[in-house]
Amino acid sequence: MIALNSVHKIFNKGKASAVTAINNLSLNINSGEFVIIIGANGSGKTTLLNLVAGSIYADEGTIQIGGNDVTRMADHQRSKWVARVFQNPLSGTAPDLSIIDNFRLAAIRTKHKRFSVGVNADFREKVKEHITTLGMGLENKLEQPMGTLSGGQRQALTLLMSVMDSCKVLLLDEPTAALDPRSAEVVMRTADKLIHDFNLTAILITHNLKDAFQYGTRLIQMNEGNTLRDISAEDKKALTQNDIFNWFS
Numbered sequence: 001m002i003a004l005n006s007v008h009k010i011f012n013k014g015k016a017s018a019v020t021a022i023n024n025l026s027l028n029i030n031s032g033e034f035v036i037i038i039g040a041n042g043s044g045k046t047t048l049l050n051l052v053a054g055s056i057y058a059d060e061g062t063i064q065i066g067g068n069d070v071t072r073m074a075d076h077q078r079s080k081w082v083a084r085v086f087q088n089p090l091s092g093t094a095p096d097l098s099i100i101d102n103f104r105l106a107a108i109r110t111k112h113k114r115f116s117v118g119v120n121a122d123f124r125e126k127v128k129e130h131i132t133t134l135g136m137g138l139e140n141k142l143e144q145p146m147g148t149l150s151g152g153q154r155q156a157l158t159l160l161m162s163v164m165d166s167c168k169v170l171l172l173d174e175p176t177a178a179l180d181p182r183s184a185e186v187v188m189r190t191a192d193k194l195i196h197d198f199n200l201t202a203i204l205i206t207h208n209l210k211d212a213f214q215y216g217t218r219l220i221q222m223n224e225g226n227t228l229r230d231i232s233a234e235d236k237k238a239l240t241q242n243d244i245f246n247w248f249s
């Protein structure tokens, strides 16, 4: 589903401040995989996600998504396949608009449904149904402004919004970093469920090694712009949480 072939990314190329953020990285992620990426600060995790999302371009190498060469494709063109959720629960939603209007906006952004989404009762019902599955009781608050919700509720809705529009790839860049432990747990469980229910291919960056242990079907540790460890679902079963902690000591 996602294929990086010998990808290289240098920031500030040719200057004294040049940094090799991604170093000749080749990586194949199969459809339906939920890949967790861990690694020290500066190891290239966010740069990798930026390259897949198209917010930056590789200097060398190629990137394919679903068999399409997206190496030079702008991020908005990739958005039909790729959805992204960031750390900050405030980003990606309009605080003054209601929950349902935020879902309408999200749908309009990525679809050609401009004329039907706004007035379509089916759309409202579909949103309501999906929100019910989150188990947060928000299905009865569709008219409530997004800004009045807690960070965890907002992030769970942002996740749902980003996957409802038939995207295939979900990129999660530390989606729980700004949340308290309980909300973080709810959001991680929500992400896990949505990835499964919507049959997505997902990449999650986290510094939370407990989450790295608990979630995902594949675990990658990055170092200096490449993979240091790449652990399959089968091999991950043999790992303990302590083993993962020890990789950082």
Ligand SMILES: Nc1ncnc2c1ncn2[C@@H]1O[C@H](COP(=O)(O)OP(=O)(O)OP(=O)(O)O)[C@@H](O)[C@H]1O
Residues within 6 Å of the ligand: 011, 012, 019, 020, 021, 039, 040, 041, 042, 043, 044, 045, 046, 047, 048
């Ligand atoms: N826009 C940029 N301009 C210059 N250097 C950059 C830029 N973005 C990233 N870098 C550098 O590239 C390297 C990899 O950064 P990246 O953000 O991908 O690491 P990371 O593993 O996500 O780190 P963290 O865990 O701290 O978020 C770092 O040395 C960083 O300083």
